[in-house]
Amino acid sequence: MMKFIWLIIITVIINGCGLANKEGTVAAVKEKNTYYPICIKNYTSNREILNEIFYKKPERVIAHHQNIMEALMAIDEEETIVGGAFAGTDTREFSAQYKDKVKRLPEINGFNFDLETVLMYRPDLIIGWQSTFSSRVLRSTDFWHKRGVNTYIVPNSNSILPIGTVEDEYRFLHDIGSIFNRQKETAMLINEIKDEVAYVQEQTKGRKQQRVLIIEFMGRGITTYDKTRLCGDMVKKLGGQLIECGRNIDAETLITLNPDVIFVVNAKGLLANDVAIEKVYNNKAFKNIRAVKNKRVYPIPLIFMYASGTRTIDGIKTFRDGLYPEMKGW
Known part of the structure; x- marks a missing residue:
């Protein structure tokens, strides 16, 4: 009976992720003492809304762009990165606070990965911009989903959103925290930004x-x-x-x-x-x-x-x- 109930719950998640909240994530569906699976509201290569299900914590991550690598270092998940790549818009100069963590990163590629290399890495999650999931870079999100690989597109990339806001960056950090079950770490990052904005607003009123x-x-x-x-x-x-x-x-x-x-x-x-x-x-x-x-x-x-x-x-x-x-x- 319990197995039947659990199957129904999973089916509900897959068919709509109906527990979506305002942050764009879905409350974790829990069996006793478990966190996964979770569902994250994200996008396809075609900019369509996608409910991405994570059945477990990612262990082999491809991180395309510097800010994505730094986000993973900020929540102490740098060791999950099996492949990283800079873009032409990246500084290639990691924040000083990650000096020791950078040493644990794999060799970082140039602007674009080639598909064969990424397939060789056997990722279970690819995080990038919308342009990452194009025919000239790593193929579509659908290409990876058919191979059992989760994808995540940064919301403020490549004009996916008609209007970009700071709140969208909160959402990105919140989503990363949810995917890796590191909500405390990302909450601290978000609150630091919010506090700075509030402080400046107060001082310059x-x-x-x-x-x-x-x-x-x-x-x-x-x-x-x-x-x-x-x-x-x-x-x-x-x-x-x-x-x-x-x-x-x-x-x-x-x-x-x-x-x-x-x-x-x-x-x-x-x-x-x-x-x-x-x-x-x-x-x-x-x-x-x-x-x-x-x-x-x-x-x-x-x-x-x-x-x-x-x-x-x-x-x-x-x-x-x-x-x-x-x-x-x-």
Whole structure:
């Protein structure tokens, strides 16, 4: 009789994961003294909602992108990583707090895995961006599900969500904690970010909003990040006013917008921060922009503000220090 009841419970999970809560996860279905199976609300390669069932804790994980590897190190699950890969947007410079844990990581690949190598690793979970599960990288989520391998796509990656928010990063961390049964660890990470945001909001209450522009130099063009992006939500939460303009602008438009503060996105590693802002300071045409005259042009690594995971706190602090220089180091 008990086996029959347990079979019914599993069937309910598979056919809909009907216990979904607001965090996008599902309460663990428990037999006595067990945690798994659990169900996580996630996505397919085609950006469709997927209820992913985990029958046990993952033991052989492929982690595609630096922030994913760092998230696993943050919850003491680095030894589950059997294969890791950097992306072109990663700094390739792990946070100093993981110095000892990095030594336990396997050899890290370049930008993309090849399919044959990943199959050789025999993973039971692959965590990546939506682009990870494409035909040019590791094939679709369906490809892996047919082989009994769980997948997880970071919510704020590749515009899966029409509007990216800090809450989506909370969700990512919460999901990782649920998948590995490390909720206490991820709750601490989430609370650290929440506390920092609340502190800045309290300290800057009533101040006049500063006009902010987040830009990235792409060849000869200038790309802007708007309110639909994670970084836009970060600036908004910290009291900045993100200037609304086109996705791609030219130098003349940048001059006309005349922002109080400019953040320049750096996708080439922390050591390239100075190079990023020099493109603004060294351009004589920009000398009368308010942010340039007041020396308020700041670099921000892409990994701090795009699918940022544990680096979300670094992104919040970077925007905080730019908006409120007097708070730097607080």
